[in-house]
Amino acid sequence: MAQLDITGVAKTFGAVDVLRDINLNIRSGEFVVFVGPSGCGKSTLLRIISGLEEVTAGELRLDGERLNDVDPARRGTAMVFQSYALYPHMTAAENMGFSLKMAGARKSEIREKVGKAAAILQLERHMDRRPGQLSGGQKQRVAIGRAIVREPKVFLFDEPLSNLDAELRVQMRAELIDLHRRLKTTMIYVTHDQVEAMTLADRMVVLNGGVIQQCGRPLDLYDDPDNRFVAGFIGSPKMNFLSATVREVRPDAIVLDDIGGSSASLVVPFRGFDPSGRTVEIGIRPEHVRLAPSNERLDGDVEVEVTLVEELGDVTYVHASMPTGERVIARSDDARHRAETPSRIRLDPSRFLLFDAAGRRIRQSGAA
Amino acid sequence: MTIALEATESRRRRWPTITAWDLCRWALAISVTIVVVFPIWWMINVVFTEPGTPVSINPRLYPTSFAAGWDKVAMILRETGYLHAYYMSMAYALLTIAGVLLLGSMAAFEFALFEFPGKRPLFGLIMLSLMVPTAVTIIPTYLLTADLGWINTMQGLVAPGLASAFGLFLLVEFMKGLPKEMIEAARLDGARHFQIYWHVVLPLTRNAMVTLAILTFMKTWGNFIWPLIVLSNAEKYTVSQVVGLFNAPFSHQTVDVVMTANLLAAIPPLLFFLIFQRKIVEGIAMSGSKG
Ligand SMILES: Nc1ncnc2c1ncn2[C@@H]1O[C@H](COP(=O)(O)OP(=O)(O)OP(=O)(O)O)[C@@H](O)[C@H]1O
Ligand SMILES: [Mg+2]
Numbered sequence: 211m212a213q214l215d216i217t218g219v220a221k222t223f224g225a226v227d228v229l230r231d232i233n234l235n236i237r238s239g240e241f242v243v244f245v246g247p248s249g250c251g252k253s254t255l256l257r258i259i260s261g262l263e264e265v266t267a268g269e270l271r272l273d274g275e276r277l278n279d280v281d282p283a284r285r286g287t288a289m290v291f292q293s294y295a296l297y298p299h300m301t302a303a304e305n306m307g308f309s310l311k312m313a314g315a316r317k318s319e320i321r322e323k324v325g326k327a328a329a330i331l332q333l334e335r336h337m338d339r340r341p342g343q344l345s346g347g348q349k350q351r352v353a354i355g356r357a358i359v360r361e362p363k364v365f366l367f368d369e370p371l372s373n374l375d376a377e378l379r380v381q382m383r384a385e386l387i388d389l390h391r392r393l394k395t396t397m398i399y400v401t402h403d404q405v406e407a408m409t410l411a412d413r414m415v416v417l418n419g420g421v422i423q424q425c426g427r428p429l430d431l432y433d434d435p436d437n438r439f440v441a442g443f444i445g446s447p448k449m450n451f452l453s454a455t456v457r458e459v460r461p462d463a464i465v466l467d468d469i470g471g472s473s474a475s476l477v478v479p480f481r482g483f484d485p486s487g488r489t490v491e492i493g494i495r496p497e498h499v500r501l502a503p504s505n506e507r508l509d510g511d512v513e514v515e516v517t518l519v520e521e522l523g524d525v526t527y528v529h530a531s532m533p534t535g536e537r538v539i540a541r542s543d544d545a546r547h548r549a550e551t552p553s554r555i556r557l558d559p560s561r562f563l564l565f566d567a568a569g570r571r572i573r574q575s576g577a578a
Numbered sequence: 579m580t581i582a583l584e585a586t587e588s589r590r591r592r593w594p595t596i597t598a599w600d601l602c603r604w605a606l607a608i609s610v611t612i613v614v615v616f617p618i619w620w621m622i623n624v625v626f627t628e629p630g631t632p633v634s635i636n637p638r639l640y641p642t643s644f645a646a647g648w649d650k651v652a653m654i655l656r657e658t659g660y661l662h663a664y665y666m667s668m669a670y671a672l673l674t675i676a677g678v679l680l681l682g683s684m685a686a687f688e689f690a691l692f693e694f695p696g697k698r699p700l701f702g703l704i705m706l707s708l709m710v711p712t713a714v715t716i717i718p719t720y721l722l723t724a725d726l727g728w729i730n731t732m733q734g735l736v737a738p739g740l741a742s743a744f745g746l747f748l749l750v751e752f753m754k755g756l757p758k759e760m761i762e763a764a765r766l767d768g769a770r771h772f773q774i775y776w777h778v779v780l781p782l783t784r785n786a787m788v789t790l791a792i793l794t795f796m797k798t799w800g801n802f803i804w805p806l807i808v809l810s811n812a813e814k815y816t817v818s819q820v821v822g823l824f825n826a827p828f829s830h831q832t833v834d835v836v837m838t839a840n841l842l843a844a845i846p847p848l849l850f851f852l853i854f855q856r857k858i859v860e861g862i863a864m865s866g867s868k869g
Contacts, residue, residue: 262762283768295759299781308777309767356767 212238212273212286212363212396214259219268221254221420228254229420232268236364236398236413241390244400245407246417247443252400255417256366259398260289272363283309288357292369294349296341296356302348303328303337306355327358330392347378354389367399371406383409404444408432416440438569441493447527450499450538451565452492459485466492469557470532472512478559482575490572491565498561499540501528502554511554514538519548530555618844624837625650650838659813660820660842667817667846670735670805671798675791677740682790683783685741686749687775691761701750708743712803720807730811739798745790752786753779785860792854799847817843 214236221229229251236242244252257263259270261282270277277285296305304311306327307320315323328334331351341349350370357365367386371379387410390397401407407414408428416423416431416439424436428444435441441449457475458465464483467475469492502511514530517537526542530553540555542548564572619639626641629650641647654660688694689701719738728734756779764774780787802818809815815823824831824839831839851858 260766262766282766287766289763289766291759291763293757293759295757295763297760297764297778297782308764308769312768312770312773312777356763360767 214364214396214398215269215271216259217269217271219255219258219270220266221251221258221263222266227420229258232422234415234422234425236396239394239396241387241397241399241410241412242415243407243411243413244398244415244417245402245404245443246423248402250417251420252402252417253368256289256368256398256400259364260287260366261285262289283312286363287366288360288362288364289366289368290350290353290357290370292372294341294353294373296349296352298341301338301340302333302344302352302355305341305352306359308356309360323359323361324355327355330358330389331355346374347382350374350382358393363396365395365397367397369401370399372401372403379406386410405446408444414444416443418443435493435563436571438491438493438565438571441563441565441571445495447496447539449493449495449563450536452494452532452536452538453489453534454492455489456483456485456487459483466490466559466562469512470536470538471534472532474510474512476510476557476559478562478564480564480574483572487566487572489567491567491569492557493563493565494557494561496527496539496541498558499538500556500558501540501542502556504554507554508556510559511556514553514555516548516550516553519550521546521548528553528555618848621837621841621844624834625841627834629832629834647838650835651842654835654838654842658820658839659815660817660839662813663815663817663820664846666735666805666809666814667799669732670801670816671795673732673736674739674798675794677736678742678745678794679787679791681741682745682749683780683787684775685746686753686783687779689746690750690753691756691758691779704743704746708747716803716807723808728808730809730814734808735805735816738804739801742790742794745794748790749783749786752783756782785857788854788857789860792850792858795850796847 214234216232216234216236219229219232220227232255244255246252254263258265259277261277261280265278272286297308300308303324307324310320310323324337325334328337331354333348333351333355336344336348336352341352344352350373353370371382374382383406386397386399399407399410401410411428413426414428414431415425418439423443424431424440431440432444435444438451442451452470453468454466454470455468456464457467462479462481463477464480465475465477469476502508512532514532516528516530518529520527520529524543526546526548528540528542528548530538530540532538538555566572623639623641626644626647627638628643628646689697723729723734723738726734728737760778761774764778769777800818801816802822805816805819806822809819821839821843824836
C-alpha cells in the first residue's frame, strides 16, 4: 500500500512562486504523470516528493505518515533522473547495489537483489560494464534498476526518456508500462511530452505556472478539458481556437457568428448558456474540422486561405488561416497531393468546446 | 559519385605545403628546446668526464667517461649526507602531497558542492592568499613555527605547506564539473555526507588529484627557502639544501663534483616527469584554462 497525499504544497525560490497550493491524492499502484510546459514546476514537485527540495508550505503524507521531515533516503521513494545520474566509476552492478551497500547490507543480499533487478530489466549481460560502456537505453535501465533495488513504495521518474532517440523512447515506454504491471508499485512520472503522458498515465496531472490545471484520465482531459490551457496542451496537432460572437441564445442551442472573422453562422447545441456572455472562444480539434467537398456548399462552410499542407500518408493536415488571421488545422484522411489553394472548411458544431475570455471552459448546465 | 571521385583526387594531389609560418614555428620550437635541454645536457656532459679535463676551455659536447661520472656519484653518496637528504626530501614531498590532497579535497568538496553561510567571502579570502607572495608570509610563518617549537622538525617542515590555496582552487574547479544530480542520487541512495565524499566524489576526482600530487611534488622537491629557514641542523638537510652547500661561494668542491650533486638532485623530478608527462601537461592545461 502506498497512498501519497499532497496537501496545500507551495514552493518559492527567493521571491519566485514556483508551486502554488498543490493538492493531490495519489492512490496505491497508480501511474500518475505530471505534464506541463518547461518551467512549470513539474521537476520541483517531484523533487519535493523525493525530499531533495523542502516545501515552503503544505504537507506530504505517505500512507498517513508525515513525510516532510523524513530523510530523503528513508521516505520509501526512489528517483530516476533525466541524466541517469549513474556513478561513472562503478559498474552497472555496483551502481545498482550502491544504496544497499550504504545501508550496510551483506554482500550476498546485495548480489541477490541486484541480480533480480537485472533479470527484470534484462541487463544480466551488462552488469560488469561501467556507464561509459553502455548505450543510452542500457544506462536508462541501470538507472531504473538502481531504483528497483531499493524496493520503494513510490517510483519517481523525471523525464527519464528524453535523452533517448525516438524509436528507443517508444520501446522504453512499453517497457515501463510492463514494469508497472509487474511491480504494481505507485509511479510518478514527469514529462513535457504529452504523447508520453497520454500513453503512460492512469491519471494525468497538467501543470502550468506552478498550478494544477486539471487532473484526470488522459482521454477525459482530451475530450473534456477544464480550460483553454489544457485543451491546447493535450493533443497533437493542437486544438484550434477561433473567436466568435454569440448572436442568439436559445434554450438548447446558441447561434455563433463571426467565426474567425468569417461570415459563417453556426447553430451550436448548448444547454443553459449564460446570455450575458457576448463573445466566446471556440475550441475544436483538427479531426473535427473537415475540408468541404468542392461540389457541395453548406451555410456554415468557411472560406479559408490554405498556408501549408502536411501529408503524412495516413492523414493529411491542412493548415489554413482565417480572415482574422487565426490559424486553423483541418484533418483530411483521403486527400492526396493537395495544392495549397483556397478551400472551404466545415466545422462540426456538436464538437465545439466553448471558453470565456479568461480561458475557462463554459460548460452546459442542466444537461443530463 | 563524382563528388567522391573529386574528393579522393584532391586528397592525392594535396602535398604538405610548407609555409614560412611553419618554418618560423619550427625554428621557435627548436630554439626553445635547445635553451631548455642544453643545461641538462651540459650537466651530464660535465659529470661524465675525467676529472681535470677542462670542459669549459676546450668545449666538447658529449660525455667521455661513464666510469668517472659513476665514481663521482659514488663518492658523493658515500661521503656526504646525500642519502639522508633524499629521505628528508622524499618525506617532505610525500607528507605534503598527502596533506594537500586530503585537506584540499575535503575543503573543495564543501566549497564546490554545498552551500553554507559565508561560503563566498571565505573562498574569496582563500583565493586572495594566492596573490600574496611567499616572501611576505615567510617570516610570520617562521615565527609561528618557532613558537610551536617545531624548528628542525619534520612537522615544522611540512605543516605550513599542507593547505594549498592553489590545490583548493584546482579541485573546486574540477568538482564543480561533477553533475549535481549524481550527488543527489547518492543522497537518495542513503549515502551520508562523508560517504558521498568517499565513495562518489573522491574516485571521480582522481585525475585532478593526480595532477595536484604531481604539481605539489615538483614544488616541494624544488623548494629551497623554507627548508633552509626551518632546518638549521645540517643533519636534517633536504636535497635542495645539500646542493646549496655544494654551490656555496666558498665551497672547496670542483665544478664537476658540484655538477654531480646537481644532477643527483635533478634525477627524481626528471624521472617523475618522464613517467607522468602526459598528466602533467594535462594538469597545467587544466589549471590554466579554467582560471
Ligand atoms: N534551485 C532553484 N532556484 C531558483 N529557481 C529555481 C530552482 N529550481 C527551479 N527553479 C525555477 O522553478 C521553476 C520550475 O522549475 P522546474 O525545474 O520544476 O521546471 P520543470 O517543469 O521541471 O521544467 P522542465 O520541463 O524544463 O524540466 C523554473 O522557473 C525554475 O527557473
Ligand atoms: Mg524538469
